[in-house]
Each structure stands twice: as structure tokens, then as C-alpha cells.
Amino acid sequence: MSRPRTPAPIRFWAKVDPGWTDDCWTWNANTDKDGYGIFSMPTGGPQARNVKAHRWAYEQYVGPIPDGLVIDHLCRNRGCVNPGHLEPVTARENTVRSDNPVAKLMRGELLTRERLPNGTFRTGAPWVAEEDKINWDSEE
Numbered sequence: 034m035s036r037p038r039t040p041a042p043i044r045f046w047a048k049v050d051p052g053w054t055d056d057c058w059t060w061n062a063n064t065d066k067d068g069y070g071i072f073s074m075p076t077g078g079p080q081a082r083n084v085k086a087h088r089w090a091y092e093q094y095v096g097p098i099p100d101g102l103v104i105d106h107l108c109r110n111r112g113c114v115n116p117g118h119l120e121p122v123t124a125r126e127n128t129v130r131s132d133n134p135v136a137k138l139m140r141g142e143l144l145t146r147e148r149l150p151n152g153t154f155r156t157g158a159p160w161v162a163e164e165d166k167i168n169w170d171s172e173e
């Protein structure tokens with residue numbers, strides 16, 4: 034006799050702090066090392082399948098995530114599973130939108146302004162640490 038299964042949406046929403054429509058809905062269960070919620074899906078076998086909670090929410094309530102796209106948190110809160118805060122984008126677009134110093138630089142948010150001796154200003158790019166540089170070839 035198999036154990037009765039609780040439907041996935043009920044198990045899912047039991048782990049979420051819901052808010053108003055526009056608020057972040059925060060995942061309250063396991064997260065991975067990057068802070069993304071982990072949702073365990075029973076497979077019928079001995080091993081559950083772990084999926085990212087925000088991806089599950091998006092696919093359940095919005096639609097399938099196109100191949101090769103990642104889900105971007107428009108709210109920048111990785112623990113958030115509000116489908117209204119999620120948008121599928123390319124990995125590159127996701128990085129460009131991030132808080133990575135290089136991405137900020139590309140958005141013009143990190144430019145420095147220096148006053149020169151003759152009274153004019155020079156706008157420049159700040160120094161970026163090696164580990165903050167973006168590897169465009171990585172498709173994670």
C-alpha cells in the first residue's frame with residue numbers, strides 16, 4: 034500500500050509566506066547555497082527530485098520555461114516565489130541585470146566622476162576585481 038500523497042501545490046504553499054499580490058512571497062523551507070528555495074518533488078521512487086522553488090512556481094502558474102532561459106527575479110530576492118516577480122531571460126540578460134559590478138558598470142551605475150585640475154570633470158570606469166568579471170561563456 035502506498036502512502037497517500039499530499040498534492041504538490043499544497044505542500045508547496047505550506048512552505049511559503051504569502052503576501053499581497055505585489056509583495057515578495059518568501060520560501061521558508063530548504064534553500065541551496067545561493068539562497069534559492071528547494072522544493073522536493075516525490076517521484077514515486079526512493080529518491081525525491083529537487084527543483085528550484087521559484088522555477089516550479091513559474092511553471093505551475095505562468096507556463097513552461099523556454100529551453101535555455103533562466104528565471105530572473107525582478108525583485109532581486111532569491112527566496113521569492115511570487116510568479117509576478119519572475120521573468121524568463123537569457124543567462125546573459127540575467128547577469129547584466131544583476132548586482133555584479135561589471136553589470137552595474139554596463140548600466141552606467143558605477144561610473145566615477147573625477148575633478149581635474151583645470152576644473153573640468155572626467156568620467157571613468159572603476160577598477161573591477163578579477164573574481165567579479167563576467168564569464169560570458171558560462172551558461173549556468
Ligand SMILES: [Zn+2]
Nearest residue numbers: 057108113118
Ligand atoms: Zn519578489
